[in-house]
Amino acid sequence: MHLRKAHELIEEIPSLFKKIEIEKPLIHHLTNFVVMNDTANLTLTYKALPVMAHAEEEVEEMVGLAGALVLNPGTLSREWVTSMIKAGKKANELKIPVVLDPVGAGATRFRTESNLKILQEVSISVLRGNPGEIAALVGQESVVKGVESVGEVSGLERMVLNTAKLIGAVVAATGGRDIVSDGHKIVVVDNGHPWMRTITGTGCMATTAIASFCSVTDDYFLGTIAGLVTFEIAAEIAAEIAAHQALGPQSFKIALFDSLFNLKAVDIIDKSKVFYLEG
Secondary structure, three states: OOOEOOOOHHHHHHHHHHHHHHHOEEEEEEEOOOOHHHHHHHHHHHOOOOEOOOOOOOOHHHHOOOOOOOOOOOOHHHHHHHHHHHHHHHHHHHHHOEEEEOEEEEEEEEEHHHHHHHHHOOOOEEEEEEEEEHHHHHHOOEEEEEEEEEOOOOHHHHHHHHHHHEEEEHHOOOOOEEEEEOOOOEEOOOOHHHHHHHHOOHHHHHHHHHHHOOOOOOHHHHHHHHHHHHHHHHHHHHHHHHOOOOHHHHHHHHHHHHHHHHHOOHHHHHHOOOOEEOO
């Protein structure tokens, strides 16, 4: 595997970050109860505006006000899937980007079928999940326990590329190393910190970060990378703070939000680990 630094992508991220602050887009979430508060606060940390609206009676009206739509069926019910599809179709009609986080796909038949139904009925802009979830959606062998991917997924880079081609969207498989593809290019993001696995919802928060950037650019490949890079650099800085003070995971979580709020362009340029995969 040969890697080449993606300088041109990295250099575009700070201006997009600033654009979120200037435009203050509304990020409409249909997301799970476990992460709802954290993803709302993360949206505010990006200087965007969050709304958590799930009722079938209002989702179309609400998404009409939004810059991006997040679909996250983590605490799943049939009613929520109906609302997600309704919101997603309206977003498609209005050309608003839709980011799907297929939480727990592969763990149960209901979860897998529900996420496949969303993919069939809604045109997705970005699919962000762990490797096991994405593998389950394309029929590749994987092990998902609850909402966690367990073990390795063989041929991950090729699977992400092929999935992006299949669904016509940007696909990001995130974990210790993130793999992102638009169906043509593959990028590796090597930022982040192991402590991200010690708190609930970092994957869901990464999805919100991606949606925040996709709300201010039509280049969803760049928006996906920007969301992952900024969120994961903040995690690296937060881990340094928590480790220096001999603190634990919950202090890391607070430092994560603070570090993201205070993230500077120089941090992004100097600390980004983004590479094109070649060969």
